[in-house]
Amino acid sequence: MTSIADENLTHVNPNRLSHFQHVQQLQRHFWTRWSREYVTELQQRCKWKSNYSNLRINDLVIIKDDNKPPLRWSLGRIVVLHPGKDDITRVATIKTSSGTLKRSFAKICPLRRDV
Numbered sequence: 001m002t003s004i005a006d007e008n009l010t011h012v013n014p015n016r017l018s019h020f021q022h023v024q025q026l027q028r029h030f031w032t033r034w035s036r037e038y039v040t041e042l043q044q045r046c047k048w049k050s051n052y053s054n055l056r057i058n059d060l061v062i063i064k065d066d067n068k069p070p071l072r073w074s075l076g077r078i079v080v081l082h083p084g085k086d087d088i089t090r091v092a093t094i095k096t097s098s099g100t101l102k103r104s105f106a107k108i109c110p111l112r113r114d115v
Contacts, residue, residue: 031069031071035069035070039064042062042110042112055078055081055089055108055110057078058077058078058079059077059078059110059111060076060110060111061075061076061077061092061111062074062075063075063076063094063108064107065107074096074098075096075097076094076095076096076101077094078094080093092108094108
């Protein structure tokens, strides 16, 4: 995924593809499903009013970026949690390899600790 984007072969019958094109189709299908299903499942799903927060300082997270493919999303570590006026934390400061940034919980996905 670090090269020029290939043509989209997802709607072509697999019997009509060469082996290389079939592998490309499977790779694209995998990354599409991974970015839609797995990463979405990692995101915290709770109501704004609830006091549930499973993100902690030093947690490893993926920083979602709608303008980049999933392989280009950054990894980071939470260094500061920022509670709001209502004492519910919705924003975190994250340290990445290129610096620090603030992101809302909607744009970060914690990596599971039990894996």
